[in-house]
Amino acid sequence: MLPPGPTGKTRADGARETFLRGPTAIQELIEPMVSGKPYPIKGLLIYGMNIFHTLPKQERTRQALRNLDLVVSIDVLPQDHIAWSDVVLPEATYLERYDELWACSHKTPYIALREPAVEPLYDTKPGWWMARELGNRLGLEEFFPWEGIGQFLNRRLSSAGLSVETLRAQGGIAIQPGKPYLADFVADNTSPFGTPSQKIELYSDALAKANLAPMPNFESTPEPPAGFYRLIYGRSPVHTFGRTQNTPVLHAHTPDNAVWINDEEAARLGLKDGEKVWLENQDGARSGPVAVKATPRIRKDCAYMIHGFGHNAPGLTRAHGRGASDTALQTRYVLDPISGGAGLRVNFVKPVRGN
Amino acid sequence: MPTRYAFSIDLDRCIGCQACVISCQAGNELKDDETYIHVGEQIRGSGKTLWGSFDHHRCFHCADAPCVAACPTGTLSKWNGLTIVEKEKCSACGYCTDACPFKVPHIVDNHVSKCVACLDQVKEGQAPWCARTCPSQAIHFGERETILAEARAKVAALKARHPNAQIYGETQLGGLGLLMILLDKPEVYGLPLDPKAPETMKVWQSVVQPASSGLSVLAAGAMGLMFVFARRQHGKERAEHERAAKQKAALQTAQPKATETHHD
Structure with missing residues (x-):
C-alpha cells in the first residue's frame, strides 16, 4: 500500500491504493457505488459523459445506477443512460451557448472565446446556468458572485488584458507568446520537465521509490482461448466516440460498424463478407447483430470494431440498435498500477450465427 | 483569357478521412444520401506484401467528355476545362450515365448528379470545397499546367517507394481535368488505360x-x-x-x- 496523499484522505477511486497517482480514474469511481468501499457514494451527476459506451463492465454500471439514490444527467443528446436517470437536464448545444474560455498551452498558446451562434432552439439551458442556479439553491452563492456569463468571462479575461468585446473583435482568439524551445527554459533557468533530475527520464527514480517498475518491462498477457479472437477497437474518421452515430449526414455515410475478421479465418469459419453475426465474449456477454468484414487488414487472432455503435437508446432514432457495442463486450479490464487507466483490450470474442 | 482548370489527387497523401466527401455535400447543399465523391479503401497483396491506400471515384472532367457529347439538352458542357452542370435543363434521360467510361454520373431527383467543381466558388476565385477541406493537402486545384507540373514532381519523388507511380489523366480523352497520382498501374485501381465513350x-x-x-x-x-x-x-x-x-x-x-x- 502506498503512503497516504497530502490530505490524508482515501480517494474514492482508490488512488494511492490500487494505483499510484493521476486524475480521477472514472471507471474505479463506479466501484464505491456498488460496494460502498472506501465509502458509499449515493448521488451521481453525469455531465456530458456517455457512461454505457465509456465504462467497461456494463453490468456493474447498471448495478451502480440501481443503488444510487439520485442520478442526474445533463446532456445534449438522449444517450443510452438517460432512461436510467431520476432527473434529466437537457443542455443547449455548443452552438447555442457560452462556455468557459478555451485556454490552450503548448507550442502556440492561445485563449479562445466560445460563444453561441443562435439562441437555443428548444427548452434547453447552458451548463453554466445550471451550475449557478443549482449552486444558489444549495447555499453556494458565494461561489457565483456574478450576474451573467459575460461578467464571469470578462473577469477572467481582464487578467490577460482582454474582454469579451476585444476578444470577439480580434476574431475570438488571442495568441500568446509561447516557449516552444528548450532554450526558452534554459534562459529562464527553469525546466519544462517535472522530474527530480529536471530532465526526461527513461529510468524513473520516482517510480522505483513507489515500488513500481522504474523502466517499462513487457509482461505477456493471456492469449485468446481456442475459437476466440482478441477484441480490439478503434475509430472511424467519420465518427467521434459514441456521440455522432445519430448525426444525419454522418449516419447516412456510416450507419453501422462491422467486425473485422481476417479473411482467411472468415473463410475457415465459413463466414461471408457482410454476413451478420452476434459476438459473444469469454463471459457470455453478447452484442449484435453486426456485419462481418472479411479482410486481410487484420491479424488472424484479433477481431476489430469501430467504437461507439450498438446504442440502446430509442431517443437516438437513427443510431438506436445499429451495429454492435464493443463496450458491451468489455466485461473485464486490467487496471494500470501507475495511472489508474483501464486496459480494455483483454476481452475475447467469438462470432455466433443466429440469435 | 480562358483558363484551363484541373484538380489533382495525390493517393499517397490521401488518408481516407472522408472530409472531402462530407464538405462537398455541405458546400453543395446535397441531401444526406447524395454524394458527388466516393472514397473507398484499396488493398493489394496479402501477408508481408499487403498494402493499401484509398481511391477516389468522382468526375474526371474529361476534355473530350463523352457525357457532354451524349447530352441532348445541353445540361452538361465544358467551361474552362471543367465539365459543368446546369441542372434546370436536365431531362433525366440518363444518356450521360451510359456514356461515361468511368460510370460517374447518376440520376438523382430527376437530374444528373456529379461533381460540379463548385462553380460558384471557382468564379469567386476560391478552390472547390474538397480541395479547401482536405487535411493532408491531397487535393489540389488550379491552372492545369501548374497542377500537372506539380504532379510530375510528386511522381518523380514517389518512384523510390512506388516504382509504378504515375499520373493518370495526362492524355486520356483529350486530357482529364482530374489528374490522379497513382501508386501503381491503372489496372490495379480498375481504371481503363484508354477510356473511350x-x-x-x-x-x-x-x-x-x-x-x-x-x-x-x-x-x-x-x-x-x-x-x-x-x-x-x-x-x-x-x-x-x-x-x-x-x-x-x-x-x-x-x-x-x-x-x-x-x-x-
Whole structure:
C-alpha cells in the first residue's frame, strides 16, 4: 500500500491504493457505488459523459445506477443512460451557448472565446446556468458572485488584458507568446520537465521509490482461448466516440460498424463478407447483430470494431440498435498500477450465427 | 483569357478521412444520401506484401467528355476545362450515365448528379470545397499546367517507394481535368488505360442519330411531297367537280321542266 496523499484522505477511486497517482480514474469511481468501499457514494451527476459506451463492465454500471439514490444527467443528446436517470437536464448545444474560455498551452498558446451562434432552439439551458442556479439553491452563492456569463468571462479575461468585446473583435482568439524551445527554459533557468533530475527520464527514480517498475518491462498477457479472437477497437474518421452515430449526414455515410475478421479465418469459419453475426465474449456477454468484414487488414487472432455503435437508446432514432457495442463486450479490464487507466483490450470474442 | 482548370489527387497523401466527401455535400447543399465523391479503401497483396491506400471515384472532367457529347439538352458542357452542370435543363434521360467510361454520373431527383467543381466558388476565385477541406493537402486545384507540373514532381519523388507511380489523366480523352497520382498501374485501381465513350454510343452518335435525323428529314420531305401531290390532285378533282356542276346547270336551264307541280 502506498503512503497516504497530502490530505490524508482515501480517494474514492482508490488512488494511492490500487494505483499510484493521476486524475480521477472514472471507471474505479463506479466501484464505491456498488460496494460502498472506501465509502458509499449515493448521488451521481453525469455531465456530458456517455457512461454505457465509456465504462467497461456494463453490468456493474447498471448495478451502480440501481443503488444510487439520485442520478442526474445533463446532456445534449438522449444517450443510452438517460432512461436510467431520476432527473434529466437537457443542455443547449455548443452552438447555442457560452462556455468557459478555451485556454490552450503548448507550442502556440492561445485563449479562445466560445460563444453561441443562435439562441437555443428548444427548452434547453447552458451548463453554466445550471451550475449557478443549482449552486444558489444549495447555499453556494458565494461561489457565483456574478450576474451573467459575460461578467464571469470578462473577469477572467481582464487578467490577460482582454474582454469579451476585444476578444470577439480580434476574431475570438488571442495568441500568446509561447516557449516552444528548450532554450526558452534554459534562459529562464527553469525546466519544462517535472522530474527530480529536471530532465526526461527513461529510468524513473520516482517510480522505483513507489515500488513500481522504474523502466517499462513487457509482461505477456493471456492469449485468446481456442475459437476466440482478441477484441480490439478503434475509430472511424467519420465518427467521434459514441456521440455522432445519430448525426444525419454522418449516419447516412456510416450507419453501422462491422467486425473485422481476417479473411482467411472468415473463410475457415465459413463466414461471408457482410454476413451478420452476434459476438459473444469469454463471459457470455453478447452484442449484435453486426456485419462481418472479411479482410486481410487484420491479424488472424484479433477481431476489430469501430467504437461507439450498438446504442440502446430509442431517443437516438437513427443510431438506436445499429451495429454492435464493443463496450458491451468489455466485461473485464486490467487496471494500470501507475495511472489508474483501464486496459480494455483483454476481452475475447467469438462470432455466433443466429440469435 | 480562358483558363484551363484541373484538380489533382495525390493517393499517397490521401488518408481516407472522408472530409472531402462530407464538405462537398455541405458546400453543395446535397441531401444526406447524395454524394458527388466516393472514397473507398484499396488493398493489394496479402501477408508481408499487403498494402493499401484509398481511391477516389468522382468526375474526371474529361476534355473530350463523352457525357457532354451524349447530352441532348445541353445540361452538361465544358467551361474552362471543367465539365459543368446546369441542372434546370436536365431531362433525366440518363444518356450521360451510359456514356461515361468511368460510370460517374447518376440520376438523382430527376437530374444528373456529379461533381460540379463548385462553380460558384471557382468564379469567386476560391478552390472547390474538397480541395479547401482536405487535411493532408491531397487535393489540389488550379491552372492545369501548374497542377500537372506539380504532379510530375510528386511522381518523380514517389518512384523510390512506388516504382509504378504515375499520373493518370495526362492524355486520356483529350486530357482529364482530374489528374490522379497513382501508386501503381491503372489496372490495379480498375481504371481503363484508354477510356473511350462506349462503342454503342459512337454507333448512336455517328450512325443512329444521323440516320434518324436523316429519316426524319426524309419523312418530312415525303410528307411535303405528299402535300404537293395531294393538293394538285385535290385541285384537279375540284376543277373536275366544278366543270361537271356547270354542265349540269347549263343542261337544266336549256330545257323546260317536264313536270311542274304547283303546291298551294
